Amino acid sequence: MAELMYWEAIRRAHDEELAADPNVIVMGEDVGLVGGTYKATSGLYQKYGAERVIDTPISENSFTGIGIGAAMAGLRPIVEIMSINFALLALDVLINAAAKIRYMSGGRVQVPFVMRTPGGTAHQLAAQHSARLARLFMSTSGLRVVTPRSPLDAYGMLRSAVRCNDPVIFIEHERMYNLKEDVPDKEFFRPLEGAEIVRKGTDITLIGYNFSFHLCMQAAEKLAKDGISAEVIDLRSLKPLDRETIRRSVEKTHRVLVAEEDEASVGVGSEVMATVIEECFFALDAQPVRVYAADVPVPYAANLEKVAIPDVDDVYRGALKVMGRI
Known part of the structure; x- marks a missing residue:
């Protein structure tokens, strides 16, 4: 067992999925050299290189769409959107593409895609960085929506999300990144369904x-x-x-x-x-x-x-x- 913070558990899940499957990639603003706004991808750019841990321009609709297209082509992208507020810029590709392609293709095209994003009110981040938009994605057929409460869940559910063939919206909370919990050293997976x-x-x-x-x-x-x-x-x-x-x-x-x-x-x-x-x-x-x-x-x-x-x-x-x- 090791005591991990919430962000450390997420980072470990990224690391182990990148190591386990060469088709897993990570995309987003500052996920590479900087290691993520909340350190959830720290060190991964140096370990896996720029082709698998990809710093993107500030253009959520564009890089989210690229991630969805990559998933349709056989990769397993984890796309980080820095704040759930900014996911509003990517709603077209998330709702009209990721959520619907599998159904519209009769199951021939899968979208094994994860969008990770923090939401909720932290401390004085103001109206444009404090949205709680779970209900928006919850109302969209074709998406899975999960929101882990602890490091244990964050690690196990992210690993399960990466291996899921459905698009998964993975919502974190900005005030939970420093929560600590014992997490087993061996790999494990948590279900994406069930209270x-x-x-x-x-x-x-x-x-x-x-x-x-x-x-x-x-x-x-x-x-x-x-x-x-x-x-x-x-x-x-x-x-x-x-x-x-x-x-x-x-x-x-x-x-x-x-x-x-x-x-x-x-x-x-x-x-x-x-x-x-x-x-x-x-x-x-x-x-x-x-x-x-x-x-x-x-x-x-x-x-x-x-x-x-x-x-x-x-x-x-x-x-x-x-x-x-x-």
Whole structure:
């Protein structure tokens, strides 16, 4: 076992996949000489060379399209987009090409392509560098969307994503890169499907993904001091969404809260809540609650940014509301 930070686990996954398969390439802005904005590709340019670790111009639609074309031709590209905000510039090739080519070709053309990108609010990166766009890709048929919560998941899920024959949107969170966790020295793979019940409980189900999962875990600790047993689910995969795990948990606890850092409208939380209402409405003993960000562009000012996004206390108070304590 070795204790790795989140970014180190991602770097190790890159390294081992590049070593295992000569068809794996890495592309993106500053992924080569600089080693990536968050160090996730550091040292790989020197080890594998400029033909396999490729620094690109600042043109997301162009280099993402090149990566998709390379995947169609038999390579396995990992394309890093520096911030999920900039993925908006590549939506045409991601949605009209990567997501649809396999279906439109009757399965004759596969697109084994991974787009890695950090999202979410870090610390004062302002509105144009703090987007939470998981819902956008989640709504697109033909894409897989995963968002690992920890170094263990980041390593295992990235290795699985590279070997998947579907296009995978791999969403990280900028405040998670320095998270530490023991990761086995031997290689392993984590599934790209299925939510995970990380903490078992009996009184309420808390559901989150990437950073909001950690808020749920911290809130569960606070609730335990109040005598409330919270079950915590990490969604992990947003597309496909594991509705069965959600249903089973809610049928056990009879209460549910969904937490996310995104705005509420037409979001991941909305889809989870729709699942709860459609599939286990009669198991509910209380009105479900969502915790989400304010419907404003993320402010630059630190005090306003703090108010705009949910924190542990928001999740805690939301759970108390579900429990009828406030």
